Amino acid sequence: MSISYKERIARRLTLVTALIVLVVFAIIYLVVDFTVIQSIDRELKLETDKHVGQIFLVNGEIRFVHKDEWLEQEHSQIQLNPIFIEIVDMQGVSMDRSPNLSENHLSFYPDRAKGDEAWTLKTGNREVRQMQIPLNHGGKQEGYMLVAKSFEDARQLLNNLRNILLILYPGILLSLFLAMRFLAGKSILPIQQIIQKTNLISQSNLNERIPVAEPNDEIAQLTRSINDLLARLEQSLIREKQFTSDASHELRTPLAVMRGTLEVLIRKPRTAEEYIEKVKMALASIDRMSEMIDQLLMLARVGKGKMSREEVDLVSFAQNFGQQVEKESGREVTFHTNFSKPFYTLVNEKSLQMILSNLIQNAIKYSAPSGKICLQVGVHEGAPFLEIIDEGRGIAQESLDKIFDPFYRESSDATFLVQGTGLGLTIVKKLALESDIQVEVDSEAGKGSTFRLVFSTEI
Template sequence: MKKLAYKERIAGRLTLVTSLIILVVFGIIYLVANYTVISNIDRELGLETDKHKGQIFLINGEIRFLHKDEWQEMEHSQIQLNPIFIEIVDLEGKSMDRSPNLRENHLSFSPEKSAKKEAWTLRIGASEVRQMQIPLFNGGKLEGYLLLAKSFEDSRELLNNLRNVLLILYPIILLSLFLTMRYLAGKSIEPIRQIIRKTNQITQSNLNERVPEAEPNDEIGQLTRSINELLERLEASLNREKQFTSDASHELRTPLSVLRGTLEVLIRKPRTSDEYVEKIKTSLATIDRMSATIDQLLALAREEKGKNLVKEELELITFLEEIVDEAAVEHNRKIIFQSQSGVPIYVKANEKSLQMILSNLIQNAVKYSPQDSEIVVKTGITHALPFIEICDRGAGILGEHLDKIFDPFFREKSVVDQLIPGTGLGLAIVKKLAQESGIKISVSSEKGVGSTFRLDLPIS
């Protein structure tokens, strides 16, 4: 089954809601008109009963009129202008007298409605009337009942005409509403169509293009900005992937070329045992370098997936003391731990992730600082947030390179020239782990003085 277009669904929903509102309004109009017409007739019947009540009496089963000639004359004129049907009955409901306009018909006898002076609708022959009934007393004794009715034909015709007009108008209004809503919905989603057309034109080859913003402050503008931000993230991710692939292939091609060259040299002619041992050691070193690069690439790839890390409460001071002691023994270096807080510091973090971050940063500090210099690991709380700092007295980093040191495979030329081992992936892994853990990482460095890496952690 084919789904309706979005504008038609919007128009249909709006029309449905509006149709229900109009239906309620039309119903209220009809009920108010019906109530008003009936109330007017009942009021007129009440006035008639009050008037005739003082002119008609029942005495010992006989009907007596006050000024009978005048009453008949007045009644005759009223019947001609505004038909009133009158009937007098005894206690059993037997007709004692009635107005000539009733002919052979009789009004309805209902003694229980007399006390309430309640009116009701009934049919007399082919006509519909509204009737009221009151008791007739003589000396405090109930002698009979006076029944009065007024024609309801004109009022019924008025109500029927109103009902028919409302029933005819209802579908016309609904159709007009649907067409209007459909047109307005189409105009409303036109900016979305433009966004769709533009996004369909954007491919991998022109990912730098953006969707133009029309009204920046409305929902369409917010949607446009969200799409543009998504395109920016996709473009940045694609560029990083291209750069990563290029750098990775370069980093792996170089040791492979060295290994191939070494092996080719070995098979050209017979060698001495010492030469074989030397070349094999060179090959093994090259293989170790490739293995380290591949391990780092795999670690970075795992972090690129953005897996959710399980965070638990961690006491930072004790945790850092253990990390520093293990690193000092492992690297055979003097690593000092300083706590600027006199109370325990609790943080929410993934223990293995934080341990890997610190291990990489401490390893870098050891690698790029002189053997006799100290490495300091600090912790404390500033502005209600825990922090960790890893400080070294190494070669430092140039200011223009501070924004690049977290990029995969980036290494300063001076470091490469000094043949300091490394793959350029350690800080990239640190950044990914920090982002996943909600840790803010920053660095300050001065060439020839040293570097300080700072981690601001979320508090528990």
């Protein structure tokens, strides 16, 4: 059976408090017990010191000199909390005793005769506290004096205290549980309000937020965290809707071109050259859609798994990459660096190659055939970087913050004179984020662009 959080809090707090109360009650009982026993032992010691000088040898036997004092009322009536005294020889044989003992005798323990230790025991039907003192006469030990005092009142006091504590304990626990349950319910009331408000928020009203309660405590921090999560979800949903809309629009265009081309072909017979031309147009649209789908799949796969990092020599990597691009595209790609030896950094090589490939392709597409493209490796403020520099058309300042958005194309590209999917820089940004690479852009319309990759780790 599921137990509510309020119940769990109440039970845990009650359990902890129960242990604390149990310890406190035990300490109270032990302190009272110790105090009562110490008080009785002090009285026994005083009586011992008082009567030890009143004992003498009489006809070879140990006797009380003033035994008539023991016939007084305070030594003969139990209800007056009397003192019991008995004198024994070295073997424990009784020599004399106080009249209030009647026919009873105090217990003799030879092994306890050397100290002032007291103990509790039964004498007849009475419980007493007893002390045993050696008696010396003329430098010779003649016997022992056994001194005892009734422990009945003290035992009754301790039993009453124990019973009261045992009766109070379950009552205190029940009261604590009910109080803790009530306070736990009051404490989690703001959380219940947050739950109710959160349950009312759906995809249709993600713009709503949970009111932040005062003061600035953990509940307020939880509320702000949920509001931040809702804000991120809202932005993610907005981006998803925009991405879906843009993807639909971008795919609709080549499909419309293909449909128009095929409709034109079937209206009337065409020459072979016209068929070839229209088929090439359809194939170009198919290629564009295939490229876009590949880019979308690549974008979806980024970040799905943890990328391993290895040592990569930026100098040789960038130089080899530039030579490969120069060979495949026929464009001149120069390489510059101020390093005379290898410079290593930790990065995922495949991700870096994909980032450079997208940036180089953009540099080639957006610059004239005679325009220069340069790869440069260096260090700035202790951080290694790799730059891709072109002398192309550049990017307007108002577009610099948008070029990494999916399907974003500058207005000058609306005619699609420069073919592309609008996803290359989005992939670059996402891969760079996964690889802990910072992407910086410097560009001016008509003067070219510089994309700078700043690496956070060097070897």
